[in-house]
Amino acid sequence: MMLSPDQAEADLSWTQSDPETMLNGLKSAGCASDEPAEGEDRAKCKAEQPLSREEKRRRRRATAKYRSAHATRERIRVEAFNVAFAELRKLLPTLPPDKKLSKIEILRLAICYISYLNHVLDV
CATH class of the missing domain: 1.20.5 (Single alpha-helices involved in coiled-coils or other helix-helix interfaces)
Structure with a gap:
């Protein structure tokens, strides 16, 4: 969209030149979080909708701490599985x-x- 020279930027409701003002507006609407949004999530704001059970699970599983703990549990499980096969093999x-x-x-x-x-x- 082109602006004519006589049209001020303030006339447009969707523009905000100050990032701090934009961030405060998002926080007051309940759209901002500590984690940066990506892709379509920026465009969509679920201000008054609580997260679904599945969405909460997805977010929790996306953390590095969760993945690390899961990998450790899986390593221990596979190790126990292999020990059991080794014991069976001996018999x-x-x-x-x-x-x-x-x-x-x-x-x-x-x-x-x-x-x-x-x-x-x-x-």
């Missing part, structure tokens, strides 16, 4: 005994070994 007979087996091979071998032991008990 299964294979030739050679130190043969490296994948997780699916360990499970299949465990199933076969359990059914073999059931067969031995039945006889």
